[in-house]
Amino acid sequence: MKKMLKKLIPDFILCWYHWMLAFWAAVTYGWPSKKIKVIGVTGTKGKSTIVVLAGQILEENGRKVGWISSLTINDGKKEVMNPYHMTMPGRFFIQRTLRQIVKNGCEYALVEVTSEGIKQHRHRFINWAGAVFTNLAPEHLEAHGGFENYRQEKEKLFAAAARNKNSFGVYNLDDENAEHFLAFPVKKKIGYFLNPPQPSFKKEGAVPPLKLRGGEGVKTRGSHAPLRGELFELKISNIQLYANGSEFEINGVKFKTNLLGEFNVYNCAAAMAVGLACGADLATAARALGKIKAIPGRLEMIDEEQDFSVIVDLAHTPDSFDKVFKLFRDLLVRRSSAEPSEGGAHTRNKIISVFGSAGGGRDKWKRPELGRIASEYSDQIFITNEDPYDEDALKIADEILAGCNKNKTDIVLDRRQAIAKALGLAQAGDMVLILGKGTEQTLAVGGKKMKWDDREVTREELKKLKLGA
Incomplete structure (x- = not known):
């Protein structure tokens, strides 16, 4: 029945319907995002892990945090498994949970943001203090009508964040799609990378902690689009992967985690960038990440x-x-x-x-x-x-x-x-x-x-x- 109605109702009416639901949800719960710093995390992979890691870093830094992710929902007092089989739940659920996070005395809320959620206006009427871009790979192509449309839906989170004059952005500079997200004029930009960017983007020599790269003319790898604003760089180096975790450095600071794989090194870097944007330092991030034993359902x-x-x-x-x-x-x-048999x-x-x-x-x-x-x-x-x-x-x-x-x-x-x-x-x-x-x-x-x-x-x-x- 639901599918039949979607086919019969014109797209513009469905779009208006979803927009109105988002508006009424914000009105019903008193615009809670105006009383808290809400950070959205979008991309194809790593969103849930980054939400949890960033939350732990902020808590290690003495901040009270809540979050909404496909893994767990944390209202600042109680963390439960997400029972909804939905990464980004409905508009009324999001606004109600944000209100509860505010009520429980949290300063920050982290929200996993999906392309389908954006398409249905679930990101509307939220005052985004920050936005994180993890990476992009083909997914939901049939639902969006192609990869470019899929990417453009993700970009709308950064467009929304740019309306907040004090917002920040976090970017995976090793992803070729980063330039599209960097184009939005948020106040502070923090990029992380492992692969050396092109000379037009990266100067020779070591990168000191939080080196500031200047606005116009800064480009992502392979990009010809100028960056609007200023960019702090986090350089990942000296990665060692083990069967029970990893070790690596970011801007000369050593990290040791229990998380497997290079992709989790990237997730850690994104979470650290969120922490830095919110006042934590790399040493605090290293301490927080070292305490995490595992991410539920992720390796x-x-x-x-x-x-x-x-x-x-x-x-x-x-x-x-x-x-x-x-x-x-x-x-x-x-x-x-390393372990030959007896023979x-x-x-x-x-x-x-x-x-x-x-x-x-x-x-x-x-x-x-x-x-x-x-x-x-x-x-x-x-x-x-x-x-x-x-x-x-x-x-x-x-x-x-x-x-x-x-x-x-x-x-x-x-x-x-x-x-x-x-x-x-x-x-x-x-x-x-x-x-x-x-x-x-x-x-x-x-x-x-x-x-x-x-x-x-x-x-x-x-x-x-x-x-x-």
């Missing part, structure tokens, strides 16, 4: 004392698949090189993956790509349900299978059964990757949503396996 290790590794992660796009699979392939290679030969451990692709007409183009990437790195694949909604689950699985090596791929639509089969196949030293849902609290099949959590289901199946051993 989360599930440990029930089994002799193989199990990782639950939200990865559901080709770009995130490639990064996650490559990370664990490299870790396995490094480990096998002197190096151990060959396996990667076993469990994943699907969301239905409801979402990004059908990516399904065979997910299969292709998983086949490149996995020794065994189990294709399963990942929120098929009202689409034919077997058809989705077959579209993923089209990109797979069929000799090492099985379709097991029941997600619990697929997880159980993967765990049962794993041997000592292997890695089982359960991808696509992370901390999501429901599984949408047909017209129903059932209670679900990949992490809890995996723990239950590991316990069964242990009892049956």
Whole structure:
């Protein structure tokens, strides 16, 4: 019924409807964003992690913080898992939560901002004190009608922030799309990068802490567009990646975290930039990040004392698949090189993956790509349900299978059964990757949503396996 109405009602009426909902939500809850500093985080990947990391940095700096993310919702007193299967909840929920964050005495609120949320005006009537751009990769292309439209929706967060004369922006300067976000005239801009920019952007020599680069003529890598305003640089260097975390430097300050992968180094840098914009220093950021053990549902290790590794992660796009699979392939290679077996030969451990692709007409183009990437790195694949909604689950699985090596791929639509089969196949030293849902609290099949959590289901199946051993 809902889909039918969307097709029948003209776009301009739907747009007006969403705008009015956003307006009435702000009116109903007394314009709470005027009483607090609200920071939006947008991009394709890393948003939830950055919200949580930045929140921890601000708290370490003595500030009271709340946030809204696809991971958790924190009103400044209580943090709960996000139960809504929605990264950026509805307008009334956002305004009501912001009011509660204000009521609980918080100074800052961090909000994960999505392209679909912006398209439906959920970002309207919020006084944005800051905006963060993480990165951009193809996603939701069918919903937006192409990559450029997708990017332009994201840009609207920075356009909204620019209306606040004291706002700040944070930018991943290694992303080729950064120039589009830098074009908006916020007061303070902080960019982070690992790859050396072009000479037109980066002068020779070391970058001291918070080096200020001047306004007109400063360009992002490969860009010919001048930057409006001034830019502080955070240079990432000396990255060391381990099986249990990472070490790196930013502007000469050393950091040690329990988070895996280079992409989490970038997430840490973005969170630090938020902290700096809000008065924290790098030493405070380093202290806060060092205390974080893990981010729920983001490369989360599930440990029930089994002799193989199990990782639950939200990865559901080709770009995130490639990064996650490559990370664990490299870790396995490094480990096998360091730990030869008794006969002197190096151990060959396996990667076993469990994943699907969301239905409801979402990004059908990516399904065979997910299969292709998983086949490149996995020794065994189990294709399963990942929120098929009202689409034919077997058809989705077959579209993923089209990109797979069929000799090492099985379709097991029941997600619990697929997880159980993967765990049962794993041997000592292997890695089982359960991808696509992370901390999501429901599984949408047909017209129903059932209670679900990949992490809890995996723990239950590991316990069964242990009892049956």
